[in-house]
Amino acid sequence: MLRGRKILLGISGSIAAYKSVFLVRLLVIAGAEVKVIMSPSAKDFVSPFTLATLSKNKVLSALADEDTWANHVMLGRWADVMVIAPLSCNTLAKMANGLCDNLLLAAYLSATCPVVAVPAMDEDMWLHSSTVKNIKTIEGFGNSVISVRKGELASGLYGEGRMAEPHDIVTFVEERFFRSEVLKGKHALVTAGPTYEAIDPVRFIGNHSSGKMGIAIAEALYSLGANVRLVCGPVNKLPRFKDIGVTSVTSAEEMYNACLSHFVDADIAVMAAAVADYTPVHVSPGKIKKNNDSIQLELTKTKDILRSLGEIKNERQFLVGFALETENENENAIKKLSEKNADLIVLNSLKDEAAGFGKDTNKVTIFDRDRNAYSFEAKSKTLVATDIVDLIIKKLNEKR
Known part of the structure; x- marks a missing residue:
């Protein structure tokens, strides 16, 4: 700004x-x-x-x-x-x-x-x-x-x-x-951070997501005038703009419910969170004692938030997903874009040193519904967020 x-x-x-x-x-x-x-x-x-x-x-x-x-x-x-x-x-x-x-x-x-x-x-x-x-x-x-x-x-x-x-x-x-009015009147929903799936009151299954990318996107949308709701998993830092509404969640189920609740009013939704794919079937009510040499966990799939939103989105809504891939990256990202009825998919690669959990930089390739690829050089997540939001605005203008 x-x-x-x-x-x-x-x-x-x-x-x-x-x-x-x-x-x-x-x-x-x-x-x-x-x-x-x-x-x-x-x-x-x-x-x-x-x-x-x-x-x-x-x-x-x-x-x-x-x-x-x-x-x-x-x-x-x-x-x-x-x-x-x-x-x-x-x-x-x-x-x-x-x-x-x-x-x-x-x-x-x-x-x-x-x-x-x-x-x-x-x-x-x-x-x-x-x-x-x-x-x-x-x-x-x-x-x-x-x-x-x-x-x-x-x-x-x-x-x-x-x-x-x-x-x-x-x-x-x-x-x-200096807040812009490019997206004035638009409502945006953004997810960020990891989810923690409880094993017992002390332990959980999680990942290394810091939430930096999703928070940067929320700030970029807000700086252009949008009303932003951030659904955020456990992170160490929240957006610096106090008028960004924050819904804090812990589990994938909580994030799913929050997203469905806020998606109704959203014109733009960006699902940047690293949501757990699986969660324990049974959660121990007390701390599991270290009595055995091994422990077995039965896991079940979590609800697919991006797919669920893609199934209910209407013509005015613009949906963006993220894909973190390690092999057949482009093909898997394009497949995810199609299967989940998203308008854009942002591909991250763990093979790139500038990208990955917890880093201040990222390197992305974005695919649209026509399989056009938009590749960007490695840069700060703040600038990556600007690239993503600029492309969202371009696509929204094309839909008019």
């Missing part, structure tokens, strides 16, 4: 300025162009050289540098969004009262773009009635405020006042200002 966007980052004097280094890095990685303005006191906390290196732009601080004028008016018009992080108590008070004694404040007062303020200060300062009033004042001016977090403070105390984490700031900016 941030690719090609212009972000003006203002840094005021606060110990939390060290977080701005990470914020610049995340913005640049996301594809944004970043320019940094520092208040004079901010340079006591973080190096302009570090910020210039990471942003790939000269860091500005003074209204004039020798015989060169820092054009604060153009800076405020250049940016798509201005983020002030950290926002100190002092700079907050100046913003609330329209003071303009440095370049950061001059750029703020000249900004024609949205402004996001990210305060950082000690708890007593944060709770002071003047600070509360100043926050309400700048919000009244139309600025967005990402409130402080609770935690350990520079004073050594524990309480409210910590600056929001850089990844939360990036997510806020993406959601608030």
